[in-house]
Amino acid sequence: MNAAGTQQEASIDLSKIKRGPIVFALIIGAFVAILNETLLGNALPELVNELGVTYSTIQWLATAYMLVVGVLVPVTAILQEWFSTRQMFLSAMILFFAGTLISAVSPGFELLLVGRIVQALGTGLMLPVMMNTILVIFPPEKRGGAMGLMGLVIMFAPAIGPTVSGLILDSTFLADIASAWRWLFILVLPLAAFSIVFAAIYMKNVSNLTKPKVDVLSILLSTIGFGGVVFGFSKAGENGWNHPQVYWPIIVGGVALLFFIWRQLKLKAPVMDLRAFKFPMFTIVSILMLVLMMTLFSSMTLIPLYLQGALFMTAFRSGLVLLPGGIVNGIMAPISGKLFDKFGPRVLVIPGLIILVAALWLFTRFDASTSTGYVITAHIIMLIGLSMVMMPAQTTGLNVLPPQLYPHGTAILNTLQQVSGAIGTALFISIMTNGTKDYLSTTSDPTAPTPAEAANGVVAGVTDAFWIGLILAIVALVIGLFIRRGKVPEGQEAASTGMHSAERQTN
Known part of the structure; x- marks a missing residue:
């Protein structure tokens, strides 16, 4: 400094x-x-x-x-x-x-x-x-x-x-x-x-x-890299993986990201300081969030498609079905935060990931006659699990960083969320689309299926995607087993002690 x-x-x-x-x-x-x-x-x-x-x-x-x-x-x-x-x-x-x-x-x-x-x-x-x-x-x-x-x-x-x-x-x-x-x-x-x-x-x-000195080349590489990857994956669900609008942006973006990472490791004042990954707990949390956000974004995309395509709900009614889960999650998030302060991350993260795995398994049981109550219950269970994992895990990863790496740590986690969201959505939409096509190919008229066949086709595609989501949730659970309360940097502890002393004097 x-x-x-x-x-x-x-x-x-x-x-x-x-x-x-x-x-x-x-x-x-x-x-x-x-x-x-x-x-x-x-x-x-x-x-x-x-x-x-x-x-x-x-x-x-x-x-x-x-x-x-x-x-x-x-x-x-x-x-x-x-x-x-x-x-x-x-x-x-x-x-x-x-x-x-x-x-x-x-x-x-x-x-x-x-x-x-x-x-x-x-x-x-x-x-x-x-x-x-x-x-x-x-x-x-x-x-x-x-x-x-x-x-x-x-x-x-x-x-x-x-x-x-x-x-x-x-x-x-x-x-x-x-x-x-x-x-x-x-x-x-x-x-x-x-x-x-x-x-x-x-x-x-x-x-x-x-x-610090701003490295313009790093910003250019970052823009091309992250922009290309996000754009390519976001178009995959619409155009398929073999479309030039998909694979060329991903290839160019991937190459730019490799040069971006190499340059950040060489610079004294990097645009995104990758030294945050020298802290093992931050690295574990970053990998966990990458997997978790793929599951979250894809589920949030697939459930409305299932509700409207298989259960023939309106957009408004499908929104109402998802509302109870959002309310429960809103209630749970601050509670999870307080429990994290008292007991640390493992008490929340591991049970939360187990609950998430259970919710994804419930999603794989969806069919064209599933009741609205079942969908609401499964969705609530998923968001309870996520509320126990998301903020406690991120806080655990960021707590181990020294203060000068806070902006870089938050930028890294937020970037991973955007990229993993784009990847997860594209991956799951393509799985769903292929599953639906495979099912409809076995019907009497794949180009003009009956409403019942169309609904069953959506169910086939969505359940295929949710099985992959279940596998990702299990991977997240394995990663979560390694999370524990990290050691706070010494300078940060000193600052914290000073703040508490001042608070006691004020009170």
Whole structure:
């Protein structure tokens, strides 16, 4: 760290920071940004009709969003060393507000896509800043509870997204004022505006700015690498694995990532400091999150397809079926965080992964006559397991890092989530598609199956995919057996002791 960075570090007294308002600002911003990711899904058919574009074109609203977040997150580590917490958070929320406004008033697809890209820029900045701020302002023994609150938002917001969007899209009152899909953006604007005003008042600077030299080549390699991989896998579910839009981006992205990794290991001030992987517990958690997020993203994609394709539910009703699981997960996340602070990770992570394996096995039993209650129960069980694993595991991995690696650790984990989400979704969709085709090939008329045959085809494809998901969950369980509470770096322990002393004097 240079002299300027040391001087600034000394000037930041974390014992005088009021954590409550900062956490509240983070929760509001994260809730708005993450809710937005799932709000638009139900509106895609309406957008196809109203904007006069094809389904392959409209999918860019989701693909571009995922692509921008996947490209931006890896460079947030270096950005957090150049710009303060307050600057990063406010910039993220202002970008998100601007993108939402552009989307709400867009006259056609092109401007709507621009709005979604600007929204994604805000979300990509937000998520790593949120996790890094929690690491800085809370001592290790209190991070579980704080991360649990963040987990509540991260899991609850996307769970209620389809239900909320279904209510908005079905509202005739709102549709009489403006196109129904516009309300998905209009109603988010006041929340985003409130988040900006609240953060402007209460958000404080908690990071130490070292302002290292920025390696432009690393940023270029990162953009091509992560962007190519995310794009290629995101198109695989639509085009199949043998399409040039799939394999060429993955090949180019993979080569760029190899050069990116090589360059980071050579630089004194890397854009993404891979020395975080020298800490064994962080490496174990990173591998676990890679496998776990593949399972999570794919399940969240497959269950609605099963509900609508095999059980013939509407998008709104399928959203209602998934809502109880989201609510239970929201309740469980803070509880898991508090239990983590008290008992450590193993008491939560291993039972949570066993519960997850059980839930995936229940998913493999789905058929065309499965009751709604069975689906709701299986989904709730899965999210209980995930709530016991996600934040405790991530907190365990990040706790072992020294403070100067916090931005890099959070950037690495968030990047892995984006990449594994794209890989998992593409992999499971392709398995489902092939399974459905194989089943329909045995019917009397594969090109025009009866509704019952079509439903059974979806069931065949979905259960094939869930069997692979079950295998991945078992792999995650084996990895989870190696997780234990890591040793906190000595400097971090000292800082924690100082903060507690100041708290006792204040109280």
